[in-house]
Amino acid sequence: MIRYDFSGRVALVTGSSRGIGAAIATAFSAAGATTIVHYWNDPSGQNRRDAEELVQQLQAREQAPPVHLLAADVREAAEVEALMRQVQERCGGLDILVNNAGILRDRSLRKMTLEDWHAVLRTNLDGVFYCCKYAVDILREGGRIVNIASVAGLVGFHGQTNYAAAKAGVIGLTRVLAKELARRQITVNAVAPGVIQTAMLGELRPEVLAEYLKQIPVGRLGTPQDVAHAVLFLASDESSYITGQVLPVTGGWI
Numbered sequence: 177m178i179r180y181d182f183s184g185r186v187a188l189v190t191g192s193s194r195g196i197g198a199a200i201a202t203a204f205s206a207a208g209a210t211t212i213v214h215y216w217n218d219p220s221g222q223n224r225r226d227a228e229e230l231v232q233q234l235q236a237r238e239q240a241p242p243v244h245l246l247a248a249d250v251r252e253a254a255e256v257e258a259l260m261r262q263v264q265e266r267c268g269g270l271d272i273l274v275n276n277a278g279i280l281r282d283r284s285l286r287k288m289t290l291e292d293w294h295a296v297l298r299t300n301l302d303g304v305f306y307c308c309k310y311a312v313d314i315l316r317e318g319g320r321i322v323n324i325a326s327v328a329g330l331v332g333f334h335g336q337t338n339y340a341a342a343k344a345g346v347i348g349l350t351r352v353l354a355k356e357l358a359r360r361q362i363t364v365n366a367v368a369p370g371v372i373q374t375a376m377l378g379e380l381r382p383e384v385l386a387e388y389l390k391q392i393p394v395g396r397l398g399t400p401q402d403v404a405h406a407v408l409f410l411a412s413d414e415s416s417y418i419t420g421q422v423l424p425v426t427g428g429w430i
């Protein structure tokens with residue numbers, strides 16, 4: 177892995193209690209960033225326990241940079257606003273925002289309930305808008321926003337009208353915000369993962385997964401670390417002339 181040095185930078189990764197978000201937070205912390213592990217305090221308490229465990233792991237490393245733990249439901253604008261206020265109070269500002277939190281509720285259009293539609297749009301698109309909206313004022317000059325979109329936002333897959341609409345929306349938001357923030361030297365890019373091995377895949381039927389695997393040229397599913405590597409590049413100084421772009425992380429698929 178390229179050894180980036182993010183010491184002195186503050187990175188917030190939404191939904192980093194597990195999966196891709198946890199891998200991204202781990203990579204930032206290993207590269208010296210003050211890292212904010214963010215989670216949604218779901219009724220089961222599982223996300224909080226996962227997030228606390230991750231914070232402990234990160235802090236246990238030798239010469240670990242500071243790690244903060246903050247909660248918010250990205251569907252709730254007021255909670256996101258309070259989250260960014262806490263980031264400002266604790267860290268004095270923000271350098272890197274990674275919008276990773278997301279959910280999947282696949283069903284064909286006929287079977288999709290209004291609840292399925294709104295749940296995905298609220299989390300995956302409204303949530304990204306709220307995080308960007310309330311972070312822009314605390315993002316420092318030269319900051320970075322990296323949105324975790326999906327190839328589903330570029331190509332349509334069966335049963336994903338809600339998910340594809342939300343992720344395509346995130347890509348559109350990324351392109352516009354890149355233009356709006358360019359004057360402050362803040363870049364805004366999206367990563368579009370293909371099929372990545374996380375709990376989210378549990379939502380896919382095994383035969384669908386096997387079919388995807390056959391089509392991936394490198395012959396394996398992606399790992400959360402594969403996505404983290406792309407995010408760190410887009411958050412680094414080396415990518416300062418790249419903005420408003422979508423980087424597929426798919427093993428050559430699509």
Ligand code: NAI
Pocket residue numbers: 190191192193194195196197215216223248249250251275276277278279299324325326327368369370371372373374375376377
């Ligand atoms: P995951 O289900 O393991 O993680 C999703 C995270 O989002 C969890 O930490 C969850 O608690 C959090 N989250 C859910 N609702 C939230 C809310 N209302 N407020 C705050 N946080 C909330 O899934 P995974 O795979 O790690 O997904 C991460 C991102 O990557 C998502 O945006 C997903 O759409 C995207 N992605 C994943 C792919 C995959 O194959 N796993 C492929 C393409 C994109």
